[in-house]
Amino acid sequence: xxxxxxxxxxxxxxxxxxxxxxxxxxxxxxxxxxxxxxxxxxxxxxxxxxxxxxxxxxxxxxxxxxxxxxxxxxxxxxxxxxxxxxxxxxxxxxxxxxxxxxxxxxxxxxxxxxxxxxxxxxxxxxxxxxxxxxxxxxxxxxxxxxxxxxxxxxxxxxxxxxxxxxxxxxxxxxxxxxxxxxxxxxxxxxxxxxxxxxxxxxxxxxxxxxxxxxxxxxxxxxxxxxxxxxxxxxxxxxxxxxxxxxxxxxxxxxxxxxxxxxxxxxxxxxxxxxxxxxxxxxxxxxxxxxxxxxxxxxxxxxxxxxxxxxxxxxxxx
Amino acid sequence: xxxxxxxxxxxxxxxxxxxxxxxxxxxxxxxxxxxxxxxxxxxxxxxxxxxxxxxxxxxxxxxxxxxxxxxxxxxxxxxxxxxxxxxxxxxxxxxxxxxxxxxxxxxxxxxxxxxxxxxxxxxxxxxxxxxxxxxxxxxxxxxxxxxxxxxxxxxxxxxxxxxxxxxxxxxxxxxxxxxxxxxxxxxxxxxxxxxxxxxxxxxxxxxxxxxxxxxxxxxxxxxxxxxxxxxxxxxxxxxxxxxxxxxxxxxxxxxxxxxxxxxxxxxxxxxxxxxxxxxxxxxxxxxxxxxxxxxx
Numbered sequence: 311x312x313x314x315x316x317x318x319x320x321x322x323x324x325x326x327x328x329x330x331x332x333x334x335x336x337x338x339x340x341x342x343x344x345x346x347x348x349x350x351x352x353x354x355x356x357x358x359x360x361x362x363x364x365x366x367x368x369x370x371x372x373x374x375x376x377x378x379x380x381x382x383x384x385x386x387x388x389x390x391x392x393x394x395x396x397x398x399x400x401x402x403x404x405x406x407x408x409x410x411x412x413x414x415x416x417x418x419x420x421x422x423x424x425x426x427x428x429x430x431x432x433x434x435x436x437x438x439x440x441x442x443x444x445x446x447x448x449x450x451x452x453x454x455x456x457x458x459x460x461x462x463x464x465x466x467x468x469x470x471x472x473x474x475x476x477x478x479x480x481x482x483x484x485x486x487x488x489x490x491x492x493x494x495x496x497x498x499x500x501x502x503x504x505x506x507x508x509x510x511x512x513x514x515x516x517x518x519x520x521x522x523x524x525x526x527x528x529x530x531x532x533x534x535x536x537x538x539x540x541x542x543x544x545x546x547x548x549x550x551x552x553x554x555x556x557x558x559x560x561x562x563x564x565x566x567x568x569x570x571x572x573x574x575x576x577x578x579x580x581x582x583x584x585x586x587x588x589x590x591x592x593x594x595x596x597x598x599x600x601x602x603x604x605x606x607x608x609x610x611x612x613x614x615x616x617x618x619x620x621x622x623x624x625x626x627x
Numbered sequence: 628x629x630x631x632x633x634x635x636x637x638x639x640x641x642x643x644x645x646x647x648x649x650x651x652x653x654x655x656x657x658x659x660x661x662x663x664x665x666x667x668x669x670x671x672x673x674x675x676x677x678x679x680x681x682x683x684x685x686x687x688x689x690x691x692x693x694x695x696x697x698x699x700x701x702x703x704x705x706x707x708x709x710x711x712x713x714x715x716x717x718x719x720x721x722x723x724x725x726x727x728x729x730x731x732x733x734x735x736x737x738x739x740x741x742x743x744x745x746x747x748x749x750x751x752x753x754x755x756x757x758x759x760x761x762x763x764x765x766x767x768x769x770x771x772x773x774x775x776x777x778x779x780x781x782x783x784x785x786x787x788x789x790x791x792x793x794x795x796x797x798x799x800x801x802x803x804x805x806x807x808x809x810x811x812x813x814x815x816x817x818x819x820x821x822x823x824x825x826x827x828x829x830x831x832x833x834x835x836x837x838x839x840x841x842x843x844x845x846x847x848x849x850x851x852x853x854x855x856x857x858x859x860x861x862x863x864x865x866x867x868x869x870x871x872x873x874x875x876x877x878x879x880x881x882x883x884x885x886x887x888x889x890x891x892x893x894x895x896x897x898x899x900x901x902x903x904x905x906x907x908x909x910x911x912x913x914x915x916x917x918x919x920x921x922x923x
Contacts, residue, residue: 328757336773450911454850454903456857459877459896466885466892564762568858582765583862586772598761598769605760 314617322606329602334381337591337598338374370394381595390596395588400596404578408600411570411577415562417493418501423555426505430512430551435539437517445509452506457565461499461572468495496573500565504558511554515547522546549620556612560605644916651912657905665715673697674706676713676871692890699890701876707890711898713871718902721787721856721866726848729791733798734841738833740799741806742825751799758796766793767855771864786865790852798844805837839917846913850906857899873899 372380384391390400433445519525520543528538566579574580578597585593645652664671674696684702692699698707740751758766770789777784809815810833818828859865860874868875876895884891 325757325760328753329760332757336769450907451900451904454854454907455900456854456861456874456896456903458858458861459892459899462877462885462892462896466889469885561762564764567764567768568862571862582768583864586768586864589772594769594772598765601762601765602760609760 311617315614318610318613322610325606326603330382330385330599333595333598333602334378337595338377390599391592393585393590393593395585395590395593400593403581403593404596404600407576407578407581410575411563411566411579414493414496414500414566414570414575414577415559417497418504418562419555419559421497421501422504422508422558425501426508426512429505430509431516431544433509433513434516434520445513449506449509452502455502456568457499457503458568458572460502461496461569464495464499465572492573492575496569496575499572500562500569503565504562507558508551508554512547512551515550516543519543519547549616552615553612556608556615560608563601563604639916644912648912648916650908651916654905654908654912657901658909661715661902661905662719664712665719668712668716672706672709672712674709676705676710677869679703679705698894699888701891702884702888707876707894710871710876711873711894714873714876714895714898715902717866717870717872718853718856718899720782721790722849722853722902722906724782725787725790725852725856726794726845728787729794729852730798730841730845730848732791733795734802734834734837735829736795737799737802738806738829738837741803741810742829742833744810748803752803755796755799758793759800761793763793763851763855764858767859768862768864771859776867781870783866783870786856786859789859790855793855794848794851798841798848801840801844802837805840806833809833809836843910843914843917846906847910850903850910853906854899854903 381391388401390404392398393400393403396403429445429449433442433449436442520539525538525542528542529535533542563579563582566577567582568579569575570577570579571583578600581593582597584590585597680700680703684700696706696708698711700706701710736751736755740748761769767789770792771785774785774788815828815832818832823832856865856872857874857877860872861878863878866872866875873895877892
């Protein structure tokens with residue numbers, strides 16, 4: 311097991327390196343110019359000399375290979391350069407906001423898991439009945455409804471019953487109740503899709519497992535149906551479901567990008583949109599790297615979890 | 628000797644599909660209605676979508692859904708129903724074109740990868756894994772940042788490319804898995820022995836045999852593309868005014884309107900949801916119908 315884990319961790323390094331190089335190369339062809347945008351935002355006429363001087367100051371006029379070496383050598387130290395807009399270190403910009411997004415991600419994962427498990431299981435066990443149809447329509451809906459629109463509907467709902475929680479975000483550790491009040495609505499609007507995906511996966515894997523020979527054997531030897539389903543069915547259906555939960559968690563940022571805009575939350579999703587609008591390449595680069603790294607790490611965790619649960623995987627590799 | 632039943636598959640007709648997949652049929656009907664409305668938009672829509680009428684603006688207390696404006700009017704007093712109908716043009720054209728582009732490129736990459744095998748296959752697979760480690764929205768936004776805004780005959784080419792690129796690796800992976808079983812079949816050896824070129828074998832002998840998963844994915848991705856277009860436009864990174872777009876109709880909705888003009892928010896989102904829902908229903912049913920074991 312330890313050998314397998316070490317091997318998997320070492321395999322991460324080339325993947326991340328490839329992502330880093332790719333991101334650098336791809337973003338150097340971006341046409342927009344942040345310097346002009348920034349200087350005109352400060353007001354007044356901007357001369358060509360001023361733009362050039364600012365570019366040199368920010369290191370944008372360095373030859374590409376120098377920029378590349380600077381960038382790559384900073385990575386092992388966690389140095390992602392400075393944001394071209396605020397001129398704060400990119401890592402600090404991201405670090406300041408990632409907590410909020412992470413909390414939101416955890417909350418919606420929690421919601422998704424506690425709702426999806428009963429839904430998926432019921433849908434599978436009552437396959438083809440009214441219950442199954444209702445659950446399936448609800449879950450297909452979850453994949454169709456745009457999360458930002460669901461967020462807007464929730465805001466409308468809250469407004470018609472009472473008051474919206476104060477703008478901005480209160481730390482979980484300072485005022486847990488206000489924090490919960492602020493986070494629960496965005497969590498639901500991202501979580502609906504998440505719930506649907508997990509529940510559909512669970513349904514199809516339970517159905518697949520229940521048609522296996524060993525389930526028939528278990529029933530034939532007279533086990534209680536409850537034991538057949540829980541001990542023999544659910545356990546095996548859980549593996550693919552866990553993968554989906556993990557992958558969706560890694561991909562949650564995609565949903566957060568839009569939802570954070572609706573609820574005006576200052577997480578990394580919003581930072582991401584801002585960095586594109588402002589052509590802040592360094593920040594965009596740092597964010598893309600963060601997303602890729604979290605995906606790779608979560609994948610590693612899933613794989614290790616799998617290997618721990620299922621000995622076949624450990625022996626194969 | 629007992630008689631061995633001949634395993635000849637009965638040719639399945641459209642009628643069989645309607646009977647066996649009622650949900651998919653409903654989806655298909657809704658899609659046909661939307662396409663018809665989009666094509667004949669000038670005849671169907673009661674107003675010109677760009678006609679401004681400030682007297683009907685919710686900012687001045689007007690614009691409620693009425694016989695004149697069935698679904699109400701927006702902040703500029705433009706008729707929402709007409710904007711939704713014209714918005715269907717944007718949604719369906721961008722949805723179809725980007726899904727088609729993504730699926731076609733993905734299918735070609737997938738079959739090429741399977742056909743050559745070995746190092747080529749390995750390299751392409753690594754690259755696909757890399758692309759798959761980004762959420763679709765993130766990848767689309769990065770592409771938006773890279774490609775300059777290009778509009779050809781009223782269609783945003785850069786938005787189409789931004790939506791197509793994240794689909795490509797997903798399609799390539801599924802199609803490759805299917806093509807891997809095909810390349811081992813004797814008729815491919817026969818084609819090679821006949822001296823056909825690689826591109827002829829890929830395009831004429833392998834690609835036609837992966838058309839079932841292709842069709843299923845195309846349907847599913849049109850829905851996803853419509854959703855993605857709405858999200859991008861909502862964020863201000865997709866289609867821009869005055870093009871009517873469902874996502875755009877929701878963007879910049881002033882918080883005042885949450886209380887006073889709910890119709891401005893409810894209907895555009897409903898349009899996106901119904902469109903995506905229809906394509907998902909059809910896609911799900913097509914999978915059950917053509918290839919139940921396909922994992923997307």
